[in-house]
Amino acid sequence: MKTFLEFVAEDIISKQGTDLSRTAIVFPNKRASLFINEHLARLADRPIWSPAYLTISELFRSQSEWSVADPIKLVSDIHKTFVEVTGIDETLDHFYGWGQLLLADFDDIDKNRADADHVFANIRDLHELDDISYLTDEQRAVIKRFFSNFNDEDHSELKQRFLKLWQHFADIYHRFRQRLADQQLAYEGMLYRDVVENRSITLNYDTYIFVGFNLLNKVEQALFRHLQQQGKAKFYWDFDDYYMKGHEAGFFISQYLSSFPNELDHSREEIYRQFANDKQIRFVAAPTENIQAHYIADWLADEQRKNGGKRTAILLCNENLLPMVIHSIPDNIGKVNITTGYPLAQTPIASLLTLLVAWQTSNKPKFYYKTIRQHPYNKWITDELLDSCQQQSDSRIHAILDWLCTIIRTIATDMSQTTDADPNAMALRSESIFRAYTLVNRMKGLAADGDLNIDSVTLQRLLRQLIQSTSIPFHGEPAEGIQVMGILESRNLDFDHIILLSCNEGNMPKGVNDSSFIPHSLRKVYGLTTVEHKTAIYAYYFHRLLQRATDITLVYNNGTDDGNAHEMSRFMLQLMVEAPQTIQHHYLKAQQEPTIMQPQAISKTPEIMQILYRRFVKRPNTNRPLLTPKAINSYRSCPLQFFYQYVSNLYELDDDELQIDDRLFGIIFHDAAQHLYEQMTQHGCRIEKAQIGQLLKSKTAVAQAVDTAFRKQLPAGAALNGLQLINREVIIHYLRQLLKLDYRQAPFEVYKLEGQVMCDWQVKMGDRQFTTTIGGTIDRLDAVDCDTAKERIRVVDYKTGGSQMKMAKDVDDIFADNDSHRGYYLQTLLYGNIVATDSSVNPHQLPVSPALLFIQHAASDDYDPTLCFGKEPISDILPYLEDFNSHLKTVIDEIFNPEVDFTPSPDGKSCSNCPYTKLCGKIS
Known part of the structure; x- marks a missing residue:
């Protein structure tokens, strides 16, 4: 099959010769110029002076100072x-x-x-x-x-x-x-x-060749007419006789042929009478959009299509299918050129920007902070960078946008220094980050110039809208490989094998509606674009695509969403009635056969070991624990779970932020407790009975602390619902119970509240070693029995749950089982280990004692939160440290041992509450 652009190239050379240096070829879009340039070079029998290639937009813009x-x-x-x-x-x-x-x-x-x-x-x-x-x-x-x-x-x-x-x-x-x-x-x-109305048009070329146009608006017609009167314009029209008489696809071209005569001979059947030739046309119905995308693999199994190169095209009537289509193209396919853009909204950088702006515009609640810290790009965002946004009220929006630009640049710089097993994935991430930076930087410039005078809430909404409407262009060699494109990119191009996906009414024709402030009747009277015009344009695109193709597959969704049935495009119905060819009908079915999955161990490949290293290695700016008790307990509970969370960075989504689950209940309790005890330690670390007594006598102090904690965790302006009000009363009761317990314990000294402790830890990973940081956040570090010889430091961890604590017999027992209570032991002993050996925290080398304070059980007069081995309270962890560190080293060495796979939990104890069961296939 000879393409339209090949006929045009032949005609240009026959009439213009090979010196086209004074010729400009003008297209509706840029893409066709790459193909015609190849044809001109191939058809000329000697060196050729290439013409200039312009789009109609570039031609107009070249004539204006604006x-x-x-x-x-x-x-x-x-x-x-x-x-x-x-x-x-x-x-x-x-x-x-x-x-x-x-x-x-x-x-x-x-x-x-x-x-x-x-x-x-x-x-x-x-x-x-x-x-x-x-x-x-x-x-x-x-x-x-x-x-x-x-x-x-x-x-x-x-x-x-x-x-x-x-x-x-x-x-x-x-x-x-x-x-x-x-x-x-x-x-x-x-x-x-x-x-066309006010400027003197400057003609930089002797000849302007207009190729493949369809609908011409009035200004384009005026420009064509002006150049034609100067004897400098030639026109090449792409159509087929099939739709030129009384058919909407030929509505516009049939009007222009007399005013702007065609350079090609209309009587040539090989150019203008191809639609009636033999064609294999298939209509394929699919119940979902996903199935359409997966059908690509079956369609490309045909050798002629697979080896068709640039003569094979996958066209997306719904461009949102692109991510699914990309993943559905088989690995054995050679070169693929993607023209349509990838949605920026479906990239990690877009979700990060949304979170960052939401955090800044919602008074920085911990809900958003924790979600940011769970983001895949979190590893490149330090605390200093996250807190670096300036708060000047007179330039708030500019400050936020500047902060976003800094974060994006940092991520881009650090990411460029890493390697990825999939270069295509790396290229997409890099391009998405560049596109996001361009968007935010442009908004920053407009804000600096006073053009974007908005408040922070408007910024959040506007950024979300702009992200949704932005796509990432793919770069490649368009003249090679199977072509993947949207319908508009196909103008002027011909293919032997084509498949149109999601060829439904609403997609083909695309967005045909009266979205305008100008009513349809007025639009018609004044010669503006109407629905009929838009339909005719898409009718032309559709039929022009089919006119020279011999292998045509039109796939449409015949499923039902929300009670609305999808329908095939009106143009497909038109083909069924008018086309001279026989149309085959096929149906795709969703296979609902259950697949029994079994969890598989994941080997520690060199790529995975490198991710582990990058995730946990201590860097010069590291100021937080990298290997926390939570991570260690996750590995002990299920190594596969550790892999998903800490290697793959797959985090469980938080529940509705307006609900109070056990996790958020605990956070609010901790925040309120911290607020109360910070009040009592404003003038020193020692807390006396009288101070606690005043809080217990107050009718509002505890409630105010709880309300402050709620405001930090919930979105700005959110009112408490019925369940939250109940939880509020429960937390107030728990705090008063904590105060009563501490009243009996007073006087005591508080060293840290929600304070971070950490130390370096040497890790052996195969043949090399590196340093990580180990530690976490202690709910409370205090000193009790201060006025006696029994003074000791307590590492206190609050527990708001109601389960009874199962005591461990000894250190071996902690590491012999992997239930949550043994995890509590590991956490408090680990923190105690750091405190006992850190002279800045424990300068007098006081005994360190781990304590788990279960609030629900703290009402009795003899309640003691100190952890025990058996029935013996651990008043000093020092005798147990050597044994504890030995066991801990064994676990950590196993995490980083390349010879030990990430295996699923052998006993399944952790599976019932694991968010990754659908990934690993474990049935609890």
Whole structure:
């Protein structure tokens, strides 16, 4: 099959020769130039002077001193104009969708050279329409019919609001254009119109060849006509006789052929009569979008398709399928060129940005902080970097955006120094980070210039909208390999083997609706783009794709979502009625056969060992424990669970932040306790009975501490629901019980509250060693029996659960079992180990005692939270340290031993509450 661009290249060489240095070839989009350049080089029998390749947009822009502003700047400026003209103080994030719609209307008015004052005429006074002499009686009748409903006496609220806005649109249009012109900026339609109406067009080439156009707006027609009158324009039209007579696909081209004659001979059957040739056409129905994407592997199993190279194309009517399609292309396929963009919203950097802004705009609740610390990119964000955002009220938005830029740059720099087994995955991550930085940096520049004058809440919403609308372009050699693209990228290109995915009504044609402030009747009267125009454009794209292809597969979703059945595209129904070929119908079925999975051990490959090393190695700026008791206990409980969480960075999603689960209940209790005890230690670390007695007598002190803790953990402004109010009362009761216990213990000294302790630990990993940091956060470090010879330091861990503690017999017993209570022992003894040997914390070498304070059991007068071995309280951990460190070293050495796999839990004790059971396949 010979492509349209090959015929064009042949004709250009035959008429223009091989010196095309004074020729410009103009396309609707950039992609086709790469293909025609290859054809020109191949068809010429001698060296060739290549032509210039331009898009129609580049041709217009080359004729203007203005620059087309980016979308954020345009919507920001139209928002300012809107507020000035209407006096309606709408926030930018709420206005953003309106702004895009209004901008699209202005762009359409200018590209079709309509009179904005007439379009936005005051519709309250229909007599004004009688003075519009250039409108025909029929056109005036259309307008009057539409506006008749607006002249009755019973105006609805919606009509009133619409009328109020409508009478301002002309002023917004003119002021907005002037605002942009003063900055030497424009939107695309404004620039195009100015070129054809107000500027002297400079012709830099002797010949302008326009290839493969379809719908021409009025400004494009004016430019074509101007160049044609200068004898400098030639036109190549791509169509097929099949749809040129009374068919919507040929609606526009059939109108232009007489005004802009075709350079190719219309009678040549090999060019313009291909649709009726033999073609294998298949309609494939699939119950879900996922199944369509997976079908790609079966479709490419055909040798001709697989080896078709650039003559094979996978076209996405729904571009959201791209991630699934990428993963569905078999590994044995050679080169693949992806043209359509990957959604930025589906990348890790997007989720991180969303979390960071939410954290900054919600008074930094711990909910968001903990989620940030669970993010895969957390390892490149230090505490200093996270806390470095300045809080100046006069430049709050600029400060947040600058902070985001710094974090993105840091991640990009550190990530570039790491290696990845999959270079494609690494390239996508790098490109997504660059795209995110470009977006945030642009917003930062607009904020610095005063163009983005918004509050922090609006920033959060606006950033989310912009991320959702941003895609990441793929880079590659378009002239090689199987092509993966959206429908718009296929213009001017021909393929032998094509598959269209998600060819459903709503996707093909795409977004055909009346989303506009200008009613359909007015759009029709003033020659603006209508729904019929959009449908005709997509009808052309669809049929043009099929006209030269011989192997055609159209896949559509025939499933039902939320009670709404999906339908095949209207163009497919049209083919069933009109196409001369026989159409085959196939159906894909979802296989629901249960697969019994068994957990498999994961070997410690060199790549995994490198991840372990990067995750736990101490670096110069490391100021926090890397290997915590939680991580060690996770490994002891199930090495496979440790792998998922600490090697793969797969964290369990937090529940609804408005609910109070056991975890959050404990956090609020800890925060409230910390608040109370910090109050008592403001002037020294010693706490006397009288201080605790005052808190117990107060009717509000404990409740205020609990309320403060709730505000830190829940989103700003969230009111407590019924369950939360119950939990609030329970926490108040627990805190009072803690105070009563400490009243009996007083006086005592508090050294740390929620304080961090850590020490270095030497790790052996195969043939090399490295240093990590081990430790964590102690709920409370205090000294009791202060005025006696029995003075000791306690490492206190609060427990709000109600389970009875199972005492260990000795150190061996701690490491012999992996239940949660043995994990409590390991944690407190580990912290005690660090405290006992740290002279900065324990300068007098006092005995160190581990304590687990179960609040629910602390009411009895003889309650003692000190941990015991058997029935003997551990008043000093020193005699047990050598044995404890030996066992601990064995566990840590096993974690980093490349010869020991990450195996599933042998007894299944931890499986019932494990978030990774679906990954490993363990059935509890």
